[in-house]
Amino acid sequence: MELKDDFLVGEIISRLPLKLAVQCKVLNKNIKCLISDPGFFQTWFQLQENPSTELIYRVKAANDTTLHKVTLHPIPITQIETIFSYDNEILASCNGLILFDFGLVTKYCVFNPLTGEHQLIPYPLPTTYRLNKMGFAVDYPNSDQYKLVTISELVENSNLFYNFHLLSSERPGLWLEIQLRTDSFISFSGNPPVYWCGSLYWLRCDGSVVAFDTRREEAILINRPAFIDQYDFSYGNISTGRNIWLGRAQGVLTLVCIFRRFIVLATYDNARSSWTVTHTLDNFISRPDDGFVTGFPVWIDSKQVSFLKHIPTTRLHDLYEYDTEINGYRQGEAWDTVDSPMYCFHPTLASVHQTPFENVEAADLLYIAAQLNYIRGFIIEGITREEESSSEEE
Known part of the structure; x- marks a missing residue:
């Protein structure tokens, strides 16, 4: 197939859903090379409102x-x-x-x-x-x-x-x-x-x-991190295997620690090789009596951090998103049959x-x-x- 204006064709393809753009590789060798180039994906990603x-x-x-x-x-x-x-x-x-x-x-x-x-x-x-x-x-x-x-x-x-x-x-x-x-x-x-x-x-x-x-x-x-021992002493440690989590939130390496009274978020400074506590939140996903964690964090790119909290007597989990602007949680939809790790x-x-x-x-x-x-x-x-x-x- 002969497509003379590769720039125009590239502009059109970059506005398609990605799985349809991939199918355009069969049009000709020039288009295949254009789509395979990482620069095409960067252009495509910038044009998407909600990838x-x-x-x-x-x-x-x-x-x-x-x-x-x-x-x-x-x-x-x-x-x-x-x-x-x-x-x-x-x-x-x-x-x-x-x-x-x-x-x-x-x-x-x-x-x-x-x-x-x-x-x-x-x-x-x-x-x-x-x-x-x-x-x-x-x-x-x-x-x-x-x-x-x-x-x-x-x-x-x-x-x-x-x-x-x-x-x-x-x-x-x-x-x-x-x-x-x-x-x-x-x-x-x-x-x-x-x-x-x-x-x-x-x-x-x-x-x-x-x-x-x-x-x-x-x-x-x-x-x-030194802050872990400080919070353990002041607010009570929970040792269940799901009380600490590492992920990437808003493009930053983020550590989430669940204590008996609080959930603590800290970010890592690569240049200084140190952790800085950025948020201290109320702990809403643990049972206060026995300290058992009934949920775990999941990473969602556009949010600081989100949590899944188990609903008692069911296999469902409620999704809670922490919003830095209101310094609080927004409750989302219930999820059925969850497990970790999630990728x-x-x-x-x-x-x-x-x-x-x-x-x-x-x-x-x-x-x-x-x-x-x-x-x-x-x-x-x-x-x-x-x-x-x-x-x-x-």
């Missing part, structure tokens, strides 16, 4: 496992679920790419649900190592690269180390090993790692943070750097392709397994 935002998460039950999607934008909020393979696990989501673990073939998989591109990556460590956490850093749209970082615990000659393995899409066949000496192995919280300002941050249960700079390829330990997903055109698959059987490749096609239909189109089966029968 799509979704939370995805997995729920395990005794009889089945389900994949859930909550669409936050556009309003009203919608929530759907579908059957999900027990062997597949969501490990991370960052800037439009999702990292899966396909345990059946012992491979990680980087996947863009919007474009359908995917890449299988072999495990980096022997199975005898204890793998604690996986991080995923996608630098799109600043660049079109991504990095995977694993953390394991290593003891050598009575010395304790966090052992990192790093794989870059620029060097897809090479895992690099990097170590960080530590005084003790403090367990990590259930909080997913946060990618912010070129580094991945893993929260430990005592409030300290392990940070890995993906550009310099080096790790540091950020000490436990925020924004559709983008971030590339997946495909390389030839090695040591994977043809039958396994077909299985993975079918699983990813199903996941893509669910996340992008909202098609559930039941609807897919019904259409096939017709």
